Amino acid sequence: MTKIPKMKYFLIILPAILFFFINAAFSQNELGLNDLIDKSLQNSRTVKASFIDYTIAGERVSEVKTSMIPRLNVSGDYKYYPQVPKQLMDASGLGGRPGSYMAFGTGIPWALGTTISLGQLIYSQEYITGVKLAHTGEELSGLLLKKSKEDIAYNVSSAFYNAQILKSHLSFIENNIGNMEKLIAAGELLYQNQMIKNSDVDKLKLSKTMLETQKETVTESYDEVINALKLLAGIPQKDELRIDNKISTNNLLPSERVTPDRIEFRLIEKKKELTLLERDNISASLIPTVSAYGVFNYSFYGKGGENSTFKGYPGSWFGIQFNWKLFDGLESRSKKQIKDLELKKLDLQTEQLKENVSMELKNALLQIKLQNTNIESRKEQLSLAEKIYEQTRLQFREGLANITDVIQSDNSLREAQNNYLVSTINLLNAQLSWKKAAGKLLSF
Secondary structure: OOOHHHHHHHHHHHHHHHHHHHHHHOOOOOOOOOHHHHHHEEEEEEEHHHHHHHHHHHHHHHHHHHHHOOOOEEEEEEOHHHHHOOEEEEEEHHOOOEEEEEEEEEOOEEEHHHHEEEEEEEEEEHHHHHHHHHHHHHHHHHHHHHHHHHHHHHHHHHHHHHHHHHHHHHHHHHHHHHHHHHHHHHHHHHHHHHOOOOOHHHHHHHHHHHHHHHHHHHHHHHHHHHHHHHHHHOOOOOOOOOOOOOOOOOOOOOOOOOOOOHHHHHHHHHHHHHHHHHHHHHOOOOOEEEEEEEEEEEEEEEOOOOOOEEEEEEEEEEEEEEEEEOOOOHHHHHHHHHHHHHHHHHHHHHHHHHEEEEHHHHHHHHHHHHHHHHHHHHHHHHHHHHHHHHHHHHHOOOOOOOOHHHHHHHHHHHHHHHHHHHHHHHHOOOHHHHHHHOOOOOOO
């Protein structure tokens, strides 16, 4: 057996090793907001259902257009008459008594017919309007598809920001627990030296227990939000999801003169266009339609027994058919009035939406300005609270600060942390609200 040189062996297994480590590194990567939105748009069942609706709307266009394709039909008919139908005729024409009638058979027992018919619509205003309606319906479905994508982007962003804030809260709590453990160790040492009471140490232990309980609650909330993100992104619940916990809040203010590109405006405009076409289609039903048709027929007649016979006779014809609904009992008039009212309602919805969007943009901008100011102030407060806490902790360890000072500085630190987190989530939500109001949720 030929031995593989060590260098060749190494070159053979090197790609496999690299592939393994690249996959491992990739699987452990933290996902950012844009990554999660992309995954959600690819995997969302809501988006997939909206895309199916859009595809169906496209097929409806094809369905309507088939009305102008010629129609070809073939039919056959066989009849057997045990009793051949009879007709009465004036007997005087055949030498009978005037005023009397005689019965005559009008056929023979067997009748077989085959018919081929071809029809072609030449002109129909309803068809023309129907094609426009189908195209508009397809465009409306496309807008609804985009709207479902925007909703997904908004929900993912909101959940992602909540997860980031909860993770930051957990980080604060874990640091606070670590600091409290150091305080308890220092307190026990002071108690052994009879510099503080045992109850003072118990107070510190109680604070630590409360922090641990809070940590469990926040951890559970964080896990719930992560599970929600998995669901939105189409990630199996059994898989691990690690997100980028670095919170990004920029101090840039959005433009006050932004022109909102809200999908809702285009939806209303498309609904108005659809309603106008439906109104035109009502009028189109009163316009004459013209169709051409042709028929080829071959009929066979026969009978059995003596003098049996079976003969066929061809027949064909073509024509132009004209249909005109002259009066429909004022039905179309009532339908038009309903469509006119629907158009007025859509105009009112447009006006209301404009006011709502204007208010949303202004409120979001005000919140961004306010929270940008607050977050800088609360950063300073947090830094100062951490400094005071650290000084108090050192003084307590040296026996220069009492337990009241320690608990007070600890409470002040927690309050500063909470205030900072509240300002941060308020700023993130304000930025998200501005994006939604401006129609920029998918601009990432």
